[in-house]
Amino acid sequence: MECRDAQFYLRLRRHTTDELGPDVAGTLEGHLAICPACAADGRAAVSFDRALTAAMRAVPVPSGLREKLFTQAASAQGAVLRHKLYRTGGLVTAAVLLIGIGFGVFSSTRPKADSELLTRTATDQANDPAGSVGRFLAAKKLPDRLPMPFDYDLLVHVGTDEVQGQQVPVVVFRSSNGDSGFAKVYIFKSDSRFDLRGLQDAQGSHARAQVLVGQDKFRGATYVFVHTGRDLKPFLLNRNGGGNPA
Amino acid sequence: MPSGGLHHLIDAHYEALYRYAYRLSGSAADAEDLTQETFGKALARLPQLREPDRARAWLFRILRNLYLHKVRDQKRHKVVPLDAVGDLADRDTDQEMPEIDPAKLQQALNELDEAFRTPIILFYFEEFSYRDIAEQMDLPIGTVMSRLARGKAYLRNRLAPEHGTDNDPDGTGPRHEKAAPGPKKVTDGVP
Incomplete structure (x- = not known):
């Protein structure tokens, strides 16, 4: 190594962690061992670095700086947290509002169940089944009773069913035999059309269907009896009498 | 974190x-x-x-x-151009360097362009390797070493006892700088 190179490397040599690498450091040390001028330069460089390092670090840190920084950090973190809180709060509020609006729209468009009416109807049906059927039919502008002497103690349901695309009043009785038999009486207005076969098939293969066109007091209505069993006897008051529509 | x-x-x-x-x-x-x-x-x-x-x-x-x-937009002070400053200081300095006055050091640092000041500061804190300094400044490591050598040479001339303020009353920088050339192989800063 020449003196010129040695002087250059002396400027870059660090005295705590040598980053020149073992090759350069070794060659430099070898040169310093045989060159008094460069060795003197090396000592001077060490001395200069030591003095400069001490001076460089001799900066008094203001005593209140740490507290200022902590206060600033707390304030900044508080602002960040508040920002997050506001954003989260805003999102929650928006979600609640949306849910509320959605629920409101759903509630206002949904058909309301009139629980009082339902209770009154059920009570009425239980206390006076024949009367409740009569009032129901009259409300539908139909003869206010059925053309057969049904046992109203066997009444199960009175209401409307959708039959072949039209809402048709229906009265349903259960069988007195204790089996799962039923009799449904559909009451069509005389001017309405229906498919008897389709109506029978819709009730199951074991069901029978009979049609009675209303006369006299029952004029204006056509009754379709769909029932299980051979006839309607299990559903009538006088079960020993005739089981077919008159 | x-x-x-x-x-x-x-x-x-x-x-x-x-x-x-x-x-x-x-x-x-x-x-x-x-x-x-x-x-x-x-x-x-x-x-x-x-x-x-x-x-x-x-x-x-x-x-x-x-x-x-x-x-960026401030010309805070007149900086010493280091283009004419070589990598090496005088050789007649085989003596123990006395304590450096931190205020004088700051004065000398203020005269340096930031491009030379920053590596010098990081170097003398002895917490940053050449590689760390290069990463800090987005520079090749060779450029960092070259700037360090030149910055140190300037400071040494500026702060050495024979070149103190008394000898540099106008504060225009060292008068005894030698534009001594570095080794040819490191002219681009890469040893």
């Missing part, structure tokens, strides 16, 4: 950051502002700190960027 991370960072690094800021700016007020702004920025960017071991270098980099942003 957890929310308490910033407090930990402050405790671990605020003194070094303040000293660095002071040596960069030459002003206690600017140094305090820079330190505070650095931690302000650090809080906002804390999630970006993937390697806590690199926190020191990360904070120093933030501080330097803030400083550069501040002085």
Whole structure:
């Protein structure tokens, strides 16, 4: 190594962690061992670095700086947290509002169940089944009773069913035999059309269907009896009498 | 990093950051502002700190960027052009260097362009390797070493007893600088 190179490397040599690498450091040390001028330069460089390092670090840190920084950090973190809180709060509020609006729209468009009416109807049906059927039919502008002497103690349901695309009043009785038999009486207005076969098939293969066109007091209505069993006897008051529509 | 991370960072690094800021700016007020702004920025960017071991270098980099942003449009002072300064100082200095007055050091640093001042400061804190300094400044490591050599040569000439303020009353920089050429193989800064 020449003196010129040695002087250059002396400027870059660090005295705590040598980053020149073992090759350069070794060659430099070898040169310093045989060159008094460069060795003197090396000592001077060490001395200069030591003095400069001490001076460089001799900066008094203001005593209140740490507290200022902590206060600033707390304030900044508080602002960040508040920002997050506001954003989260805003999102929650928006979600609640949306849910509320959605629920409101759903509630206002949904058909309301009139629980009082339902209770009154059920009570009425239980206390006076024949009367409740009569009032129901009259409300539908139909003869206010059925053309057969049904046992109203066997009444199960009175209401409307959708039959072949039209809402048709229906009265349903259960069988007195204790089996799962039923009799449904559909009451069509005389001017309405229906498919008897389709109506029978819709009730199951074991069901029978009979049609009675209303006369006299029952004029204006056509009754379709769909029932299980051979006839309607299990559903009538006088079960020993005739089981077919008159 | 957890929310308490910033407090930990402050405790671990605020003194070094303040000293660095002071040596960069030459002003206690600017140094305090820079330190505070650095931690302000650090809080906002804390999630970006993937390697806590690199926190020191990360904070120093933030501080330097803030400083550069501040002085970008300011011609704060006349800087000494180092184009004419060689890598080497005089050779007749085989003597123990006396204590350096920190104020004189700051005066000399203020005269240096930031491109030379920053590597000198980071070097003498002895916390940054050449590679760390190169990363801080986005420079090739050879350029950093070259600037260091030239900056050190200037400071040595400026602060050596025979070249003190008494010998440099106009403060225009060293008069005894020798434009001694470095080794040919390192003219681009790469040894």
